[in-house]
Amino acid sequence: MSSAHIPGLNYTSLQYGDHTLQRVAVWQFDDDDDTQEAHAPASAYWIIFVHGGAWRDPRNTVDDFVPPVQHMAARADLPKSAIRGFASLDYRLSPHPQFPQDPSTPAKELHNARHPDHIRDVVSALRFLDGKYGIGNNYVLIGHSAGGALAHQVVMNSDASCGWAPAVPLPAALISISGIHDLRGMVARHGGIYEEFTTGVFGPDKQVWDAVSPATFAGNFKDVWGDGPRLVILANSAEDTLIDMPELDVMEARLIADGITPIAIRDLSLEHDDIWREGTQVAALVAKAVAKLQQP
Numbered sequence: 229m230s231s232a233h234i235p236g237l238n239y240t241s242l243q244y245g246d247h248t249l250q251r252v253a254v255w256q257f258d259d260d261d262d263t264q265e266a267h268a269p270a271s272a273y274w275i276i277f278v279h280g281g282a283w284r285d286p287r288n289t290v291d292d293f294v295p296p297v298q299h300m301a302a303r304a305d306l307p308k309s310a311i312r313g314f315a316s317l318d319y320r321l322s323p324h325p326q327f328p329q330d331p332s333t334p335a336k337e338l339h340n341a342r343h344p345d346h347i348r349d350v351v352s353a354l355r356f357l358d359g360k361y362g363i364g365n366n367y368v369l370i371g372h373s374a375g376g377a378l379a380h381q382v383v384m385n386s387d388a389s390c391g392w393a394p395a396v397p398l399p400a401a402l403i404s405i406s407g408i409h410d411l412r413g414m415v416a417r418h419g420g421i422y423e424e425f426t427t428g429v430f431g432p433d434k435q436v437w438d439a440v441s442p443a444t445f446a447g448n449f450k451d452v453w454g455d456g457p458r459l460v461i462l463a464n465s466a467e468d469t470l471i472d473m474p475e476l477d478v479m480e481a482r483l484i485a486d487g488i489t490p491i492a493i494r495d496l497s498l499e500h501d502d503i504w505r506e507g508t509q510v511a512a513l514v515a516k517a518v519a520k521l522q523q524p
């Protein structure tokens with residue numbers, strides 16, 4: 229029994245491509261079957277997670293969502309009637325200097341991705357889930373750290389200025405936790421390892437960094453998102469030593485400029501990766517999003 233098995237939930241691991249990392253983990257309530265799916269109320273949501281790890285850290289996986297799912301499954305304010313299922317997306321990773329791979333590593337296990345491979349995979353995974361479960365726009369997309377950049381990029385992908393992959397239905401709500409939103413600003417403030425992974429993933433051209441960064445997106449978030457609730461929650465922890473508050477501030481200002489007022493939460497607790505590892509706060513943010521979406 230893997231750690232991904234959670235009491236009361238059915239766990240499935242599915243591949244959306246040939247690479248071992250092109251996989252999604254899905255948890256559904258035990259008594260759900262496809263017939264009931266079809267009759268789920270319109271105000272029930274899929275809760276979909278994109279893990280972080282600077283686009284490259286092999287220690288971050290689909291399993292990062294297990295503690296939050298455990299907490300969500302136990303919350304009275306997230307009843308089965310409000311949740312269609314939980315999913316966690318993996319995507320191909322860039323090389324990590326601390327985890328070199330043997331040259332004989334098969335292609336389907338190699339970590340040699342470069343932008344836009346990561347976002348293409350995330351969009352492919354969403355298309356795969358939509359095809360299998362008919363999700364449409366009825367989902368809350370959560371990203372942690374680099375996953376926060378990827379979650380915003382799912383929306384940006386529908387704009388002609390990006391267009392990395394064929395468009396997919398956009399989420400009803402987006403939650404970016406400790407999200408990376410502005411590569412140029414982040415690298416200017418911290419340099420070092422931040423510059424190393426940014427250059428490794430996106431190359432050295434800062435104009436490319438601006439084009440891919442949610443805070444400096446060439447389009448307009450409200451326009452590209454179209455109709456729907458367009459709910460955004462940005463949440464950071466003051467105890468996070470990897471992602472600082474300006475990374476949230478700049479995204480909040482950007483969304484307001486585009487006509488979307490996000491909910492900004494600056495008082496999460498815990499260190500960067502302890503936020504998902506502990507899980508309670510992620511579950512609470514999802515409960516907040518679902519409550520907002522269900523407000524008449």
Ligand SMILES: Nc1ccccc1C(=O)C[C@H](N)C(=O)O
Nearest residue numbers: 280281282284285373374470471
């Ligand atoms: N998510 C981040 C955000 C900002 C700075 C670093 C990270 C990292 O994930 C570092 C990771 N441990 C790495 O070595 O790739």
